[in-house]
Amino acid sequence: MNKTTVGDFELTILSDGEYFLDGGTFFGVIPKVMWQRKWEPDEKNRLRAGLNSVLVRGGEKTVLIETGIGNKLDEKMHKIFGHEEKLLRSFEAAGVAPDEIDVVINTHLHFDHCGWNTVYREGRPVPTFPRAQYYVQEGEWRHGQLQTERDRVSYISDNYNPLIESGRMTLLKGDRELLPGISVRVFKGHTEWMQAVVIESQGKKACYISDLIPTTQHLDLAWGMAFDLYPLDTLYSKKRFYAEAVGEEWLVIFTHDPKVPWGRVEEREGKFSISTI
Ligand SMILES: [Zn+2]
Numbered sequence: 001m002n003k004t005t006v007g008d009f010e011l012t013i014l015s016d017g018e019y020f021l022d023g024g025t026f027f028g029v030i031p032k033v034m035w036q037r038k039w040e041p042d043e044k045n046r047l048r049a050g051l052n053s054v055l056v057r058g059g060e061k062t063v064l065i066e067t068g069i070g071n072k073l074d075e076k077m078h079k080i081f082g083h084e085e086k087l088l089r090s091f092e093a094a095g096v097a098p099d100e101i102d103v104v105i106n107t108h109l110h111f112d113h114c115g116w117n118t119v120y121r122e123g124r125p126v127p128t129f130p131r132a133q134y135y136v137q138e139g140e141w142r143h144g145q146l147q148t149e150r151d152r153v154s155y156i157s158d159n160y161n162p163l164i165e166s167g168r169m170t171l172l173k174g175d176r177e178l179l180p181g182i183s184v185r186v187f188k189g190h191t192e193w194m195q196a197v198v199i200e201s202q203g204k205k206a207c208y209i210s211d212l213i214p215t216t217q218h219l220d221l222a223w224g225m226a227f228d229l230y231p232l233d234t235l236y237s238k239k240r241f242y243a244e245a246v247g248e249e250w251l252v253i254f255t256h257d258p259k260v261p262w263g264r265v266e267e268r269e270g271k272f273s274i275s276t277i
Contacts, residue, residue: 002261004277006251007201009058009181012094013253013261016051016068016116017084021256023047026214028226038217049215050258051112053087054208055094056199060179061102064129065197065208066255070115072125072158087116088128101129105184106136107210108194109144110154113255117159125158127168134163135178137186138171139193151229187212187241189234190227196241206251206262212237215257219265219272242267251277 002013023032023041026049041047056063071085091098106114117134118125127134141164144155163169172195177183184195190211197208211227212234213219224234245252246267252274253262263274 004251004262005058006199006206007181007204009056009199009201009206011199011206011251011253011262012055012057012096014053014055014064014090014094014096015086016053016070016090017086018048018050018258019069019081019083019112020046021049025226027217028224028228028231030223035217035223048258049256050254050261051083051087052253052255052257052261053090054253055096056182059181059201062100063103063105063179063182064101064132065105065253066107066113066210067104067116067128069112070117070119070128070159072115072118072120072156073111098129099131101132103179104129104132104134105178105195105197106134106160107196107208107255108140108191109136109160110191110211111156111159112154113210114159115156118162120158125162127163132168134160134169135172135184136160136169137184137193137195138173140191140195141171143191143193151227154227187237189230189237190225191229204251205245205248206253207241207245208253208255209241210255212241213252213254215254216260216263216274217257219274221270221272242272246272 023045027035051068054065068087069083116128119128175185181201183198186195199206228234246265263276266273
């Protein structure tokens with residue numbers, strides 16, 4: 001079990017397991033000869049990425065950041081992604097029940113970040129976390145509603161629209177402190193309104209940086225994903241993030257790293273590396 005503390009908060013990684021991603025889409029403009037030295041793809045050029053959610057306890061409320069892929073994808077999608085649907089088993093292993101969650105924060109609404117928001121019961125989507133209030137940026141939801149040819153495959157409305165209709169999901173407008181010590185911050189790049197979650201207590205800080213830096217192999221400024229809708233903004237947002245996170249030694253949490261869910265980022269002459277905890 002991956003557990004650590006940030007001041008008064010206790011953070012636990014709860015994984016939804018691993019899934020396949022195409023290596024080319026994962027590393028954008030970086031040539032394969034470079035990325036495959038760090039991460040060897042299989043015969044179909046696929047990588048096995050992780051799905052790290054974080055449970056935050058010790059504050060006013062019990063918070064879950066991100067909900068993985070979930071169990072609602074159809075057979076064809078299941079074959080493509082080979083995902084494990086493990087999140088609820090990770091809850092069990094940690095001795096936590098879904099009804100203990102007061103707040104769910106989605107960094108954005110791609111299906112691999114909000115899949116367990118809901119489950120089907122008698123064919124209808126219902127909240128997986130029955131007592132929780134869910135939070136996402138309004139701009140992110142509005143973009144998902146557009147269902148553009150470029151990225152509509154990523155936006156599965158049963159993950160969020162039923163929650164919005166029932167008042168269980170709050171649409172945020174920009175940066176905000178959600179709870180004492182827990183705030184959200186928009187970093188444009190991957191999508192226009194992707195938000196990171198910053199956890200702060202007793203002078204210590206952690207940040208769930210989501211798809212701005214999805215794994216420890218994406219620390220370098222130029223190593224971004226092909227999925228990013230605004231690649232130059234990914235670059236600027238990363239610089240803005242590092243300007244604070246490196247100097248203040250934030251604990252950085254990586255959504256899609258299957259091996260290293262968190263660590264501190266160090267910089268030497270423009271090169272970024274991770275020191276694990
Ligand atoms: Zn995404």
